[in-house]
Amino acid sequence: MSSPPPLVVDQVWKTYRSEAEELAVLRGTSLRLGAGESAAVTGASGSGKSTLLNLIGGLDQVDSGSILVGGVDVATLPERALAAFRRRLGLVFQFHHLLRDFTASENVQLPLLIGGAHRHAAGTRAAELIAAVGLTPHASRYPHQLSGGERQRVAIARALAAHPEVVLADEPTGNLDERNAGEVGDMLFGLAEQRGVTLLVVTHDRSLAARAQLHLHLEHGQLHVAGERSPP
Ligand SMILES: Nc1ncnc2c1ncn2[C@@H]1O[C@H](COP(=O)(O)OP(=O)(O)OP(=O)(O)O)[C@@H](O)[C@H]1O
Ligand SMILES: [Mg+2]
Structure with a gap:
């Protein structure tokens, strides 16, 4: 079917x-x-x-x-x-809606962790997506340490996180x-x-x-x- x-x-x-x-x-x-x-x-x-x-x-x-x-x-x-x-x-908005107290990587992991994923799996998935949007060197930065375009790229990685x-x-x-x-x-x-x-x-x-x-x-x-x- x-x-x-x-x-x-x-x-x-x-x-x-x-x-x-x-x-x-x-x-x-x-x-x-x-x-x-x-x-x-x-x-x-x-x-x-x-x-x-x-x-x-x-x-x-x-x-x-x-x-x-x-x-x-x-x-x-x-x-x-x-x-x-x-x-x-996956949702992406005009304003990134990233959580300011979490790093780029953590922001991508959050929907997975809330959904019950294991920490290791969530970390691996986030690293893969952060790499896909070209932000590996910035994975540990907080949203205020990123440019507008970079924040939006993190938001895209987050939107794709939960498959x-x-x-x-x-x-x-x-x-x-x-x-x-x-x-x-x-x-x-x-x-x-x-x-x-x-x-x-x-x-x-x-x-x-x-x-x-x-x-x-x-x-x-x-x-x-x-x-x-x-x-x-
Ligand atoms: N919760 C609401 N209660 C009452 N009216 C609303 C509500 N949400 C939107 N509207 C009205 O419905 C219409 C459509 O709004 P919507 O936000 O979907 O437009 P849009 O096409 O996304 O516009 P924009 O391009 O400005 O974002 C508008 O006239 C808006 O004022
Ligand atoms: Mg609108």
Whole structure:
């Protein structure tokens, strides 16, 4: 039997309600990504890109429709299973969200240790990933001792630590200058490709979007194909 696609978003609706107004942000959004595929989502500020990632990441709940990650319906997961699910999903944000009292290596190890990995295995895995993002000489540095681009590279290593099937990135280069943005983009797409990880990246950066196999544009609550290129 073939395994289920890593990511299926089917007819998702999401409305934010306050006393003053109702804002229908996602209106039947659909998306399907196979193993190792990459997609970039662009769209105007406020179009619902982060909302979509938060729903996929199990940080918020859909009003209707479904989101399947590795064949599992995120909405049906009980709290404990949801916590484990989130640990296995790789997340990269605009701001690195590294823990400042931990070294680069420790930041990469943490999701593994929390997930129950042995210290030695977590250390080995972190060393491998820190090397993959070219930061071996800086493995023992704290986040404040790293440049913005280096921090983002640690965040990528951390996102890949728990062998995720899917990595979600929300404006991963949004806080970087052009050169660093290019390097971080190369690393994110390169490592995902190399390791067969499915990658969904939200970005305002056109050159980053151009690296993805599929370029989607979010408008009026729906995703439209803006560009496609054949897999490498
Ligand atoms: N928790 C919330 N409660 C109410 N409204 C929200 C909430 N989160 C987001 N919104 C609104 O929903 C819309 C979509 O927000 P979202 O953060 O998904 O946009 P975005 O496409 O990621 O924008 P940006 O490119 O600026 O990051 C915005 O109008 C925002 O104000
Ligand atoms: Mg956003």
